[in-house]
Amino acid sequence: MSEATGPVIEMQGIVKTFGPIQALRGVDLQLDRNEVLGLVGDNGAGKSTLMKVLTGVYQPDSGKIFLNGSPVRFESPHDSRQAGIEMVYQDLALAGNLNVAENIFLGRERTRSYLVGLFRLLDHKGMVREASALLERLRIEIESVKFLVGTLSGGQRQAVAIGRSAGFEAQVVIMDEPTAALAVREVGKVLDLIEVLKEHKVGVILISHRMQDIFTVCDRIMVLRQGTKVGDVPRADTSMDEIVALITGAQEQLLPREQEVA
Amino acid sequence: MTTPDIPVPSVRIRRMPWLRVLLDRFGIALALIVLMTILAILSPEFFLSRANLTNVARQSAVLALLALGQFLVILTAGIDLSVGAVMALSMILMALSTHSMYDWYAGYYAQSASASLPEPQSALILTTISVIAIAIGMVTGLGVGLINGWGTTKLRLPHPFIMTLGMLNIARGATDLISGGAPITGLPKQVRVFGAGNIELFQMADGEWFSIPMAPVIVIATYLIFWFFLTQSRLGKHIYAVGGSPQASLYAGVNVNKVLNTVYMLCGGTAAIAALLLAGRTNSGYPKAGVGIELDAIAAVIIGGASFFGGRGTVIGTFIGVLIMGFLRNGLNLLNVSVFWQEVAIGAIIIAAAYVDVLRRRAANME
Secondary structure (H helix, E strand, O other): OOOOOOOOEEEEEEEEEEOOEEEEEEEEEEEOOOOEEEEEEOOOOOHHHHHHHHOOOOOOOEEEEEEOOEEEOOOOHHHHHHOOEEEEOOOOOOOOOOEHHHHHOOOOOOEEEEOOOOEEEEOHHHHHHHHHHHHHHOOOOOOOOOOEHHHOOHHHHHHHHHHHHHOOOOOEEEEEOOOOOOOHHHHHHHHHHHHHHHHOOOEEEEEOOOHHHHHHHOOEEEEEEOOEEEEEEEHHHOOHHHHHHHHHOOOOOEOOHHHOOO | OOOOOOOOOOOOOOOOOHHHHHHHHHHHHHHHHHHHHHHHHHOOOOOOOHHHHHHHHHHHHHHHHHHHHHHHHHHOOOOOOOHHHHHHHHHHHHHHHHHHHHHHHHHHHHHOOOOOOOOOOOHHHHHHHHHHHHHHHHHHHHHHHHHHHHHHHOOOOOOHHHHHHHHHHHHHHHHHHHHOOOOEEOOOHHHHHHHHOEEEEEEOOOOOEEEEEHHHHHHHHHHHHHHHHHHHOHHHHHHHHHHHOHHHHHHOOOOHHHHHHHHHHHHHHHHHHHHHHHHHHHOEEOOOOOOOHHHHHHHHHHHOOOOOOOOOOOHHHHHHHHHHHHHHHHHHHHOOOOHHHHHHHHHHHHHHHHHHHHHHHHHOOOO
């Protein structure tokens, strides 16, 4: 559905202010397909605001967003989802009283027409089948998609949440602290899943405070400080100490040469 | 860093033992069967008689409809305290509009010189009046329900308790204002048929007709429609989702406000159907109808296994909850147990049912 070259997402000069507070002061972001970008920064550095601009929760005061090279404007999260940008929320946004398949299809249920389109009824079987296929494709192992999400472990729920976002036509998946609430042994599974998404040519933006996670899965790391991009560097060319120094301001900036600001 | 051999995330699932699954799914039905068996043993000559069962079915019809609407609301973790008052308002407006339309037409007919006008008592006129009056009653219920929904979705009141408590008083007050506090009696049979009519099925050997009352048939039909709607439609699934997690539903692109408005509107709608049945049974509209019945409706829903936290419960469970309350009151009456003890028993059952839900949540690790 899209050309295979060039960045899937490009944000240019994004500015966003809330009253007197300048949350984003002209931030650029670039994401290639099958790239995992780590987005780090202190609390209030603007990570979440930037992602909310990208998903249409907020509209930027100025700046441009390109999807596969063409300019886009998202008025609501619904718009960005339609365009294939999905957000996995920190607080495991699943309904515990519904089963795995129902959660995966929540808000986009498959229906079938009956009596010449007079009735549109849920296609339960089709959804169960497709949900199972999706989990299999992403190597998420849950015995049955008919299990209630409330009975799953935190890691399994996170996997379902990610699987649900990666879902069907996602080009970009944004994850906000996907491992924050997980037991240590479950963190690895979520990171594995990020690798699987990458294999499936999905671009991933990972927001995390856990440097180990960032350094395990990310190809590139972007650092925000006080609404400004101060770091953008391939993982291979940097170290945890350097990233931490950028986050705290101990080091001024580390950007590709053409982006450097005097 | 290519890892061709990504370890498959392994998963352990808590399996429910079959007994728990059985109790979880059919516990409430078992409770009903046990209750009926006990009553059948204690009162062998009356309890299972057709007259008695018909009586229970008729008496439970109003509660069944109110409980069904209440069930939808409770599924979204809400509550509707106004159902009894909305029923009374709808009933009074139905009765009042019947009377005023009839009086107006009778006056017009008396004045008119034209001989071609149908008589006020003719089937055509009475049917027309009845249809309009029933429509007024339905619109009242649905409209007030929608306003209840707006209390949460537009006014953003902290809890539907507040909005519907306010509406309880408004609707009850409006009912008294409209009626002057006095009942309005005498309704055409086209209105009464739904609450008081019988469906004659076949002639028995003794020449008498085997008939079943209309009211429970309407109740069962309404329950079937709601069941189908809840389990087979997108909106129905969204009602469960909103009850389970409004936030998750919002993130998933579910129009949560639309779901809530629909639910309160349908709850008002079932109150209007209940009003129609009650008006038929009593051949009147009376302003004190359904005082306090909202609490019975809530009780029936909780006894029926729905969770007060939202997102859990079934239409059939609610139906059984209504039957348990109906049979319990009926059975204790047959056994000459004081009305006061009946209230104590029902109170204890409500608490027990809610405690079962707590246990269930704990077992499912959903706390």
